[in-house]
Amino acid sequence: MRHRSATTESPWVRRLLIGVAVFIISVFLLLPLAAVFAEAFRKGWEIFLASLHEEAALSAIKLTLIAAGISVPLNTLFGVSAAWLITKFRFRGRSFLLALIDLPFAVSPVIAGLVWVLLFGAKGWLGPWLEQHDIRIIFALPGIVIATMFVTFPFVARELIPLMETQGSDQEEAAIILGARGWQVFFRVTLPNIKWGLLYGVLLCNARAMGEFGAVSVVSGHIRGETNTLPLHVEVLYNEYQFSAAFACATLLAFLALVTLGIKSAVEHLTGHQSSNHQ
Amino acid sequence: MKKLKLFALISSLLVTSALADELLNASYDPTREFYQEFNSAFAKQWKQQTGKSLRVKQSHGGSGKQARSVIDGLSADVVTLALSGDIDSIAQQANLLPKDWQAKFPNNSSPYTSTIVFVVRKGNPKGIKDWGDLIQSGTKVITPNPKTSGGARWNYLAAWAYAARKFGGDQAKVKEYIRALYQNVPVLDTGARGSTTTFAQRGLGDVLLSWENEAHLIEKEFPGKTQIIIPSISILAEPPVAVVEKNAKKHGTEELAKAYLAYLYSEEAQDIAGRNFYRPRSAAALAKWSQNFPKINLVTIDQEFGGWVKAQKIHFDDGGTFDQVYSKR
Numbered sequence: 181m182r183h184r185s186a187t188t189e190s191p192w193v194r195r196l197l198i199g200v201a202v203f204i205i206s207v208f209l210l211l212p213l214a215a216v217f218a219e220a221f222r223k224g225w226e227i228f229l230a231s232l233h234e235e236a237a238l239s240a241i242k243l244t245l246i247a248a249g250i251s252v253p254l255n256t257l258f259g260v261s262a263a264w265l266i267t268k269f270r271f272r273g274r275s276f277l278l279a280l281i282d283l284p285f286a287v288s289p290v291i292a293g294l295v296w297v298l299l300f301g302a303k304g305w306l307g308p309w310l311e312q313h314d315i316r317i318i319f320a321l322p323g324i325v326i327a328t329m330f331v332t333f334p335f336v337a338r339e340l341i342p343l344m345e346t347q348g349s350d351q352e353e354a355a356i357i358l359g360a361r362g363w364q365v366f367f368r369v370t371l372p373n374i375k376w377g378l379l380y381g382v383l384l385c386n387a388r389a390m391g392e393f394g395a396v397s398v399v400s401g402h403i404r405g406e407t408n409t410l411p412l413h414v415e416v417l418y419n420e421y422q423f424s425a426a427f428a429c430a431t432l433l434a435f436l437a438l439v440t441l442g443i444k445s446a447v448e449h450l451t452g453h454q455s456s457n458h459q
Numbered sequence: 460m461k462k463l464k465l466f467a468l469i470s471s472l473l474v475t476s477a478l479a480d481e482l483l484n485a486s487y488d489p490t491r492e493f494y495q496e497f498n499s500a501f502a503k504q505w506k507q508q509t510g511k512s513l514r515v516k517q518s519h520g521g522s523g524k525q526a527r528s529v530i531d532g533l534s535a536d537v538v539t540l541a542l543s544g545d546i547d548s549i550a551q552q553a554n555l556l557p558k559d560w561q562a563k564f565p566n567n568s569s570p571y572t573s574t575i576v577f578v579v580r581k582g583n584p585k586g587i588k589d590w591g592d593l594i595q596s597g598t599k600v601i602t603p604n605p606k607t608s609g610g611a612r613w614n615y616l617a618a619w620a621y622a623a624r625k626f627g628g629d630q631a632k633v634k635e636y637i638r639a640l641y642q643n644v645p646v647l648d649t650g651a652r653g654s655t656t657t658f659a660q661r662g663l664g665d666v667l668l669s670w671e672n673e674a675h676l677i678e679k680e681f682p683g684k685t686q687i688i689i690p691s692i693s694i695l696a697e698p699p700v701a702v703v704e705k706n707a708k709k710h711g712t713e714e715l716a717k718a719y720l721a722y723l724y725s726e727e728a729q730d731i732a733g734r735n736f737y738r739p740r741s742a743a744a745l746a747k748w749s750q751n752f753p754k755i756n757l758v759t760i761d762q763e764f765g766g767w768v769k770a771q772k773i774h775f776d777d778g779g780t781f782d783q784v785y786s787k788r
Contacts, residue, residue: 302532302553311532314709319533401533403483403518416519419652420491421680 219427231425236405240413248389251329259336267344284333293398319401327395339381376451387440485535487522488652489673493735521650522609536707536716539700541609544767555705569697570723571737575617577688578667590621594639601664603654610651614668617694638784672736695757
């Protein structure tokens with residue numbers, strides 16, 4: 181018996197399309213990835229390990245983890261509450277809020293950094309007041325965290341809103357009729373329904389938080405061993421002709437991306453969803 | 460109990476940071492290697508003198524960009540930039556140091572000098588010998604953006620000085636030359652190091668207008684790939700240093716910052732400068748490294764352009780000659 185194909189295209193068209201897709205993926209995704217690892221290990225394991233163990237690199241790793249460690253939980257909290265608000269209630273300004281959440285996606289990262297310099301810089305709106313009280317935001321950890329938060333702001337909310345929209349609020353209404361109270365509804369009904377989507381959003385948010393370059397570059401001040409995050413440190417090393425060290429740090433970022441993708445596919449596998457359903 | 464442990468941890472962190480002196484040096488792009496070496500030499504000296512260990516933190520970038528950062532609140536104790544105009548703007552716009560800062564250290568507060576040379580591909584395939592060759596059609600010139608980079612401004616003025624002599628001071632012809640030159644520039648990086656990477660690593664362009672020290676660094680990092688061409692005329696670049704007094708006062712590092720910059724004039728530091736291809740002020744160090752520094756016909760910013768304040772205004776501020784030639788590309 182002949183297999184019935186889902187599409188009507190002839191086999192050679194299919195093969196051609198598959199070939200094109202595979203070619204593009206190899207050239208644009210696999211080749212650069214391979215190049216990063218090849219460059220990193222070109223001078224051997226010792227140099228690779230040494231460049232990750234160096235003081236400035238360790239401080240960059242630490243700073244990246246701190247920045248992501250603060251901004252991801254806060255954005256998760258915000259994302260869940262915003263998605264909850266937007267999908268379960270109807271109120272004036274709802275669509276405005278929805279558009280506002282997308283703002284960081286629409287704005288160039290450089291602008292996302294510059295607005296904080298305009299606000300908190302010594303010549304900025306709040307600059308003189310901050311200086312009087314000896315509070316440092318720009319060119320220090322708070323500025324880096326704020327810029328990271330701004331850029332990664334939409335990820336969790338954007339992931340949850342379509343999901344919660346399709347789920348509707350029937351189950352919550354049923355729970356309330358059965359006597360559940362506000363928090364009980366959230367933890368017993370809403371959260372279990374959205375947990376995979378939430379995890380997916382948090383992963384994306386984290387990947388971007390650790391990898392953000394543009395906005396952080398503007399507010400960092402590039403102080404070696406103090407305000408350079410991992411992506412900035414990679415640039416510094418590259419500019420100092422320490423190519424192996426630069427790519428060694430880049431592999432850390434690439435490795436992080438691969439782990440994120442791994443967890444993401446595991447999540448998809450567990451839920452039996454395709455990623456397109458989340459979008 | 461847990462709280463106590465946390466308290467102990469925090470206080471131990473505070474104590475260690477109080478024991479070691481810290482200093483933040485905001486510098487321009489090509490000085491990375493020089494200050495790395497100088498910082499450890501000075502830290503040794505400081506330990507001997509005061510018994511305290513010292514950690515010098517570095518921030519590097521295009522000179523104009525760094526000045527902008529200090530104005531915006533980057534709390535550098537000292538600035539070591541590419542040209543005095545950038546430190547002038549810190550003094551004018553943010554009042555972080557007195558307007559007469561340049562009189563605080565010897566030699567116009569410039570402990571070392573440099574100049575602008577050409578770097579071409581090995582064998583000089585385009586036959587570039589002097590400034591006039593840069594405007595041939597099909598020659599790609601790499602130089603950073605004069606708005607953000609100090610080196611780029613020295614490049615620009617050196618080219619201007621050449622053209623002013625060639626055309627007997629005819630402004631229109633000088634501008635025409637500069638316009639033709641920048642028509643041959645495919646990309647303006649923000650800093651000198653960016654341009655170096657564009658030329659040496661990414662392989663773009665036929666000639667790089669470069670700091671003399673940066674040119675030698677390229678030869679070291681990419682042996683056998685490039686060669687240095689000395690043009691018929693260039694400019695004496697005096698990269699100045701200054702204590703950002705308001706910041707240093709706030710951090711209580713005034714003495715340290717002063718000692719740090721003063722040490723740049725010591726024989727040891729001058730020797731390090733010579734080794735890193737900066738022209739030392741000290742006669743002894745200059746003699747020792749003289750093989751690195753060919754005699755070049757150099758004009759100065761004061762004689763040729765009436766000082767940085769004037770040059771900045773005429774050439775690089777909004778609507779200056781650079782804007783005029785670059786916007787009409």
